[in-house]
Amino acid sequence: MYNFMFRYQFKIALRNILRHRLSSFINIAGMGVGLAATVLLYLYISYEKKHDRQFVNxxxxxxxxxxxxxxxxxxxxxxxxxxxxxxxxxxxxxxxxxxxxxxxxxxxxxxxxxxxxxxxxxxxxxxxxxxxxxxxxxxxxxxxxxxxxxxxxxxxxxxxxxxxxxxxxxxxxxxxxxxxxxxxxxxxxxxxxxxxxxxxxxxxxxxxxxxxxxxxxxxxxxxxxxxxxxxxxxxxxxxxxxxxxxxxxxxxxxxxxxxxxxxxxxxYLHGEFLNGKPSGGRISQLRIFISLALGILCIACINFINLSTARSQKRAKEIGVKKTLGATKMDLKIQFLSEFLILTIISVFLGLLIVELSLPWFNAMLDTKLIIDYLNISNWFFFLVLIAVTTLLAGGYPAFVLASMDTIKSLRGRAPRGT
Structure with missing residues (x-):
């Protein structure tokens, strides 16, 4: 039963993405670039944190x-x-x-x-x-x-x-x-x-x-x-x-x-001393990069939210019809979150492609040897968390707004104020 519902929601979400190709493309492109920058910073942060930790002892x-x-x-x-x-x-x-x-x-x-x-x-x-x-x-x-x-x-x-x-x-x-x-x-x-x-x-x-x-x-x-x-x-x-x-x-x-x-x-990271005691070091620079990665991800999500809510007017009638046919707010939220999940997954793959193309230049600039190790479980865990967090951050608010549209106003093609 649940497997059927999931496949049904997935098909509907994919169909809606294909129906709104231009807006989907803009969302994917913007999110892909933001995720690429986030992944690059993640690789660099991981690389720096592994300094002198490669040996068994x-x-x-x-x-x-x-x-x-x-x-x-x-x-x-x-x-x-x-x-x-x-x-x-x-x-x-x-x-x-x-x-x-x-x-x-x-x-x-x-x-x-x-x-x-x-x-x-x-x-x-x-x-x-x-x-x-x-x-x-x-x-x-x-x-x-x-x-x-x-x-x-x-x-x-x-x-x-x-x-x-x-x-x-x-x-x-x-x-x-x-x-x-x-x-x-x-x-x-x-x-x-x-x-x-x-x-x-x-x-x-x-x-x-x-x-x-x-x-x-x-x-x-x-x-x-x-x-x-x-x-x-x-x-x-x-x-x-x-x-x-x-x-x-x-x-x-x-x-x-x-x-x-x-x-x-x-x-390496805590190599500065004051009065003989550790007082910092490259860890300060690393914290800046962590903040930068989170900031870029938030900006990408905000941009995603703005684009999604801006086109809610175009989907008002669709939402009204579905509510008339018995769809609940939860059904609509699941549908929209499914769409955002698919968009995020595609954006992540686009981001990884951008990263792979950028790594030679990035490594030459910073004199590093960054690679994406696809056999590393930690990397896959990061990608899964990135997909989940991005979907909830970028898709949560638009899904809530779209699912909360009044049925009568939706049938008239009116989006709620503030969208």
Whole structure:
């Protein structure tokens, strides 16, 4: 019974949409553009919120941070750069640390192999980096990949240099200085991670090429330190513990900085600090985009409402006849909401088409890699919620107005005032 009624209402709604082709087209076009903008902003917001969350252990990765202090011990700034010696000291003194590694800043490096040469982004890191961040290996062994004399490449760079990812034990010339053996190939890294690279060499090789790195200086804060913690570790307790033993290893009774750890997944969006405490960051920009997405959706719905109610005069007789034949207000509301639902679904598909056509330009402008993953359940949930909310927002008021028309006035072709 209900299945028959649904199919009947659907057919009637579709017939009415086809009967009023021009107004339906205008509604669909306007709503489609608005929904396209909303979906684009949704993709960008999702992309930003996933920053550094792509790895299986992302929630357990921490960045060691430094609060620099002034003469009055007030915190002047909070930075990510740490001393070279810090990682070994932390590993010795804090048993709660599961894995720890230093990693350098990303710097252009020259690689040569097979008469091919490329300037690519390179880093150096301790072997423990693969325990801290679970990069996906396509070939090679994560435990041995960063032994001295080895280099790790991304999939794309391996193909550029050798034409294949089957490159284990192949030799590349690094910076025209040293030959390194390829010991690992990892999956290409997304743009929305902090510690991306095209090639990675061992810390020992980095020290051999840059002798100043070995010099023990606690004031030389130039490298990044990342770590993971054992289960059920209290972060606040760790931060208190760190501050108590650094002076014992530096030989300096009073340092002009203090150290604490901070979740890497929080650093991108909440990376601004005031007096050593998180005070905001890119999250403010993201909130603006969320407000913008909601605003665009509301404007599209208001435009939809105005266009729908403006043509109520043309449907007055139709409504009067249906009421005369026994249609109730609820029947009419269901019919009109069915029409708006169909229009919204078509608008969503139009919006997705516009998004697909716009993504190359959008990605080039913002240097992102946004895609619509149609296999992602979260995306489908968003689309369904978008359809439901848009139908109710855009179709609720017109459906109420049209269904509430007086029967006699409707038969005379008069729409109610205010429409």
């Amino acid at each position: 992302s929630n357990n990765v921490y960045q060691v941070m430094v609060n620099t202090t002034g003469k009055d011990n007030s915190i002047v700034s909070t930075i990510k750069e740490t001393p070279n010696l810090l990682s070994s000291v932390l590993h010795q003194e804090v048993p709660e640390i599961q894995a720890i590694a230093r990693i350098t800043k990303e710097v252009p490096r020259l690689l040569k192999a097979n008469n091919n040469s490329y300037k690519i982004n390179g880093r150096a890191a301790d072997a423990g980096i693969f325990e801290v961040i679970k990069y996906e290996f396509l070939s090679g062994n994560a435990q041995t990949a960063l032994r001295p004399g080895n280099i790790v490449l991304t999939e794309n760079i391996a193909k550029k240099l050798f034409g294949t990812i089957d490159v284990i034990n192949q030799v590349v010339k690094y910076e025209n200085q040293v030959d390194l053996k390829v010991a690992g190939v990892i999956k290409d890294l997304p743009k929305n991670i902090t510690y991306d690279f095209d090639c990675l060499i061992s810390w020992k090789d980095y020290e051999a090429l840059n002798d100043w790195v070995v010099y023990p200086n606690w004031e030389n804060k130039f490298f990044y330190t990342l770590l993971t913690l054992r289960d059920r570790t209290n972060i606040d307790a760790i931060n208190k513990k760190i501050g108590s033993f650094i002076a014992n290893h530096t030989g300096v009774t009073k340092l002009n900085y203090s150290i604490f750890i901070y979740p890497l997944t929080e650093l």
